[in-house]
Amino acid sequence: MNEQYHDHSHPAQRMRVSLFVTCLADLFRPSVAFASIKLLEQADCEVTVPLQQTCCGQPAYSSGDYDATVPLAQQVIGLLEAADYVVVPSGSCAGMICHHYPKILQGEWRDRALKLAAKTFELTAFLNDIAHIEPQHKKPSSTLSVTYHDSCAGLREMHIKEQPRQLLRQLCGIEVNELEKSEVCCGFGGTFCAKMPEISGKMVNDKLDNALATGAKVLTGGDLGCLLNIAGRAQRQGEEIEVRHIAELLSGDLDTPPIGEGP
Amino acid sequence: MEQRRDTFIDNASAALKNLKQAERRDIIASFAPQIRAAAIDSFEGFGDLRSHVKKIRQHSLDNLDYYLSQFEKEAVHNGNQVHFARDGEELNSVVLDICQQHDARRVAKGKSIVTEETGLNSFLQSAGLSVMETDVGEYIVQQAGEKPSHIVTPVLHKSADEIRELFQEKHDLGPRDLHNTSDLVVEACNVLREHFLQAEVGIIGANALIAENGYCMLVTNEGNGDLCANLPKVLIVCTTIDRVLPRAEDATAMSRLLARSATGQPQSCYTSFYSGPRREGELDGPLETHFVLLDNERSNTLASNYREILECIRCGACLNHCPIYTSVGGHAYDSVYPGPMGSVLTPLLTSLEQSHLLPNACTSCGLCEEVCPADIPLPDLLRDLRHDESTKKLSAPRWRYGLKLHSWLARHPSTYQALTAISIGILYRLGRKRGGFSKLPFGSGWTSQREFPAPQEGTFMKLYKAEIKQNNGR
Numbered sequence: 001m002n003e004q005y006h007d008h009s010h011p012a013q014r015m016r017v018s019l020f021v022t023c024l025a026d027l028f029r030p031s032v033a034f035a036s037i038k039l040l041e042q043a044d045c046e047v048t049v050p051l052q053q054t055c056c057g058q059p060a061y062s063s064g065d066y067d068a069t070v071p072l073a074q075q076v077i078g079l080l081e082a083a084d085y086v087v088v089p090s091g092s093c094a095g096m097i098c099h100h101y102p103k104i105l106q107g108e109w110r111d112r113a114l115k116l117a118a119k120t121f122e123l124t125a126f127l128n129d130i131a132h133i134e135p136q137h138k139k140p141s142s143t144l145s146v147t148y149h150d151s152c153a154g155l156r157e158m159h160i161k162e163q164p165r166q167l168l169r170q171l172c173g174i175e176v177n178e179l180e181k182s183e184v185c186c187g188f189g190g191t192f193c194a195k196m197p198e199i200s201g202k203m204v205n206d207k208l209d210n211a212l213a214t215g216a217k218v219l220t221g222g223d224l225g226c227l228l229n230i231a232g233r234a235q236r237q238g239e240e241i242e243v244r245h246i247a248e249l250l251s252g253d254l255d256t257p258p259i260g261e262g263p
Numbered sequence: 264m265e266q267r268r269d270t271f272i273d274n275a276s277a278a279l280k281n282l283k284q285a286e287r288r289d290i291i292a293s294f295a296p297q298i299r300a301a302a303i304d305s306f307e308g309f310g311d312l313r314s315h316v317k318k319i320r321q322h323s324l325d326n327l328d329y330y331l332s333q334f335e336k337e338a339v340h341n342g343n344q345v346h347f348a349r350d351g352e353e354l355n356s357v358v359l360d361i362c363q364q365h366d367a368r369r370v371a372k373g374k375s376i377v378t379e380e381t382g383l384n385s386f387l388q389s390a391g392l393s394v395m396e397t398d399v400g401e402y403i404v405q406q407a408g409e410k411p412s413h414i415v416t417p418v419l420h421k422s423a424d425e426i427r428e429l430f431q432e433k434h435d436l437g438p439r440d441l442h443n444t445s446d447l448v449v450e451a452c453n454v455l456r457e458h459f460l461q462a463e464v465g466i467i468g469a470n471a472l473i474a475e476n477g478y479c480m481l482v483t484n485e486g487n488g489d490l491c492a493n494l495p496k497v498l499i500v501c502t503t504i505d506r507v508l509p510r511a512e513d514a515t516a517m518s519r520l521l522a523r524s525a526t527g528q529p530q531s532c533y534t535s536f537y538s539g540p541r542r543e544g545e546l547d548g549p550l551e552t553h554f555v556l557l558d559n560e561r562s563n564t565l566a567s568n569y570r571e572i573l574e575c576i577r578c579g580a581c582l583n584h585c586p587i588y589t590s591v592g593g594h595a596y597d598s599v600y601p602g603p604m605g606s607v608l609t610p611l612l613t614s615l616e617q618s619h620l621l622p623n624a625c626t627s628c629g630l631c632e633e634v635c636p637a638d639i640p641l642p643d644l645l646r647d648l649r650h651d652e653s654t655k656k657l658s659a660p661r662w663r664y665g666l667k668l669h670s671w672l673a674r675h676p677s678t679y680q681a682l683t684a685i686s687i688g689i690l691y692r693l694g695r696k697r698g699g700f701s702k703l704p705f706g707s708g709w710t711s712q713r714e715f716p717a718p719q720e721g722t723f724m725k726l727y728k729a730e731i732k733q734n735n736g737r
């Protein structure tokens with residue numbers, strides 16, 4: 001086993017999963033990646049984290065710089081293709097790998113991209129649909145009031161809708177308190193939020209208002225980009241809603257301060 | 264299409280500050296998707312019909328020259344005259360020529376986005392003709408001296424109060440009760456009736472040209488198109504070459520998608536087919552009819568990577584569902600075609616140089632593609648336009664170089680990880696007390712609207728590698 005493997009137990013027929021951490025979790029919220037590892041291990045997977053990973057290339061790609069994206073896509077494919085499964089704690093990075101790499105690559109690289117796409121999953125989809133994670137012990141129903149933001153790429157590219165809700169129910173005893181217009185974009189959109197800040201500000205404000213209207217104490221979701229956006233707006237407005245990534249909630253990590261709240 | 268400067272961001276900013284209109288837009292943003300969803304949920308075959316029509320549209324565009332010449336032949340056979348116009352100017356002058364041949368002074372127009380595209384009204388007016396829009400929405404926009412803000416409902420931006428005020432000012436009808444919205448509609452109809460009767464030329468658009476019989480199809484909710492088409496002695500149908508479909512049944516299949524997607528109706532109130540001039544023994548209908556078919560970059564678009572946008576059936580669903588369109592309204596786009604379909608089409612009809620900001624007015628949320636009855640991958644087309652923008656170096660240099668630098672770093676993991684570990688360490692120390700930043704160098708776009716949440720202590724890679732080291736050392 002090389003140093004990339006973070007494995008503590010017997011490897012008998014367990015699913016070999018490579019975690020693609022995502023650059024946002026790497027830089028701003030490592031707790032998301034640690035929580036993901038914990039959940040995958042709880043689902044009896046053998047987790048590896050390729051150490052050479054950086055970013056999936058979305059910033060350049062969505063800005064239309066395909067030339068800069070291609071080598072990054074190839075790098076990611078090279079790092080991940082040996083695994084049985086690739087798991088990504090982000091709908092949009094998973095969508096990038098599954099749907100957009102094949103669009104910008106040709107020939108042999110395209111075939112490799114398609115093969116990788118077939119075994120790449122967003123975290124909650126993997127835990128719920130593939131690994132069938134079981135609660136460690138029966139969770140009593142929780143009184144924690146939680147609302148869920150469906151990130152656009154997760155929802156429309158990776159079809160993530162029921163999985164996080166089902167997992168919250170099953171692992172944490174939490175029923176999601178649905179927010180109105182939960183399928184409308186929060187205004188993040190990668191570089192969009194910096195290129196067209198005023199429009200993005202209006203969109204995230206609408207999202208925050210809808211979240212606050214639920215009365216939920218916690219807003220969660222599967223994409224850090226959206227969550228940083230919503231948390232930042234809540235902070236600016238002085239609103240007291242806690243924003244956490246779904247992996248943190250599912251793994252029971254509530255000690256880490258929510259996004260944007262100091263220790 | 265008129266020359267345009269790309270002022271989207273300033274326009275959007277002004278629109279966001281107009282709180283009254285913003286409130287109206289919010290209501291529409293809730294209402295329009297609901298009525299569409301209700302119409303589509305109650306219609307089981309929508310998905311199948313969508314794929315069926317998609318195939319037909321693709322087939323028609325693949326064989327556009329064939330179907331256009333078939334249409335022309337059949338239309339001429341029915342007694343129509345068919346003209347092709349390379350660009351807006353040509354369309355305008357063809358129309359003016361026809362009007363002048365008949366010494367026409369008054370023109371009654373049905374709703375036609377294509378003639379908005381070519382600026383026909385002002386062209387005819389400057390030649391001394393009086394042009395009256397007869398679609399109530401278009402009429403209001405015309406009276407107010409504005410432009411349509413939506414391709415289906417042009418007057419979406421105006422409240423009933425504003426329209427009431429406008430009518431009081433423009434219609435010299437003395438004191439009267441305009442309290443109810445229906446009073447406004449009745450008044451508009453009465454005023455317009457006169458114009459139908461006086462006009463010598465009627466101009467309408469078309470939703471489809473039918474190759475097999477040379478007919479065109481027009482769907483409206485007010486029936487004004489029929490009056491424009493039948494009362495004046497000359498009828499001119501203005502549309503674009505990409506509207507042609509092989510068979511009549513293809514046009515009706517399309518209309519079933521169109522009405523549900525546009526207004527949530529199973530079928531619009533009027534679906535009319537026009538064949539040609541009045542025949543011997545017939546009592547009504549125009550004496551002379553023309554088709555003016557505009558290209559204006561459609562053939563170039565057909566030959567480009569953007570050809571799918573020609574499959575658009577102009578239902579407006581992508582506008583109604585786009586969170587950016589509903590945030591800023593149609594006028595911000597400064598184009599006849601706003602919203603997602605417009606952000607694709609406008610750069611193709613004008614130039615990317617003039618409108619490269621529009622393809623950036625997109626978060627790639629994918630909702631437009633999801634609702635589009637023509638199944639057009641709008642976010643992909645918009646991204647491809649951003650690709651052209653980047654290749655042509657039209658985007659701001661700080662973005663271009665910034666992204667290049669980021670990609671370069673991301674391809675050099677050791678450097679990337681070392682640099683990010685240092686910068687995140689600094690950000691953490693600066694931000695840990697307050698939890699976030701209200702200002703950041705190079706981050707003003709983000710921080711103008713929201714705090715920048717402080718990172719946790721150390722990057723994942725740094726922490727994880729330390730953990731591995733510790734485990735190995737054990």
Ligand code: SF4
Pocket residue numbers: 524574575576577578579580581582604631634635636637638639
């Ligand atoms: S692009 Fe699609 S949704 Fe938008 S107007 Fe055209 S047909 Fe309708």
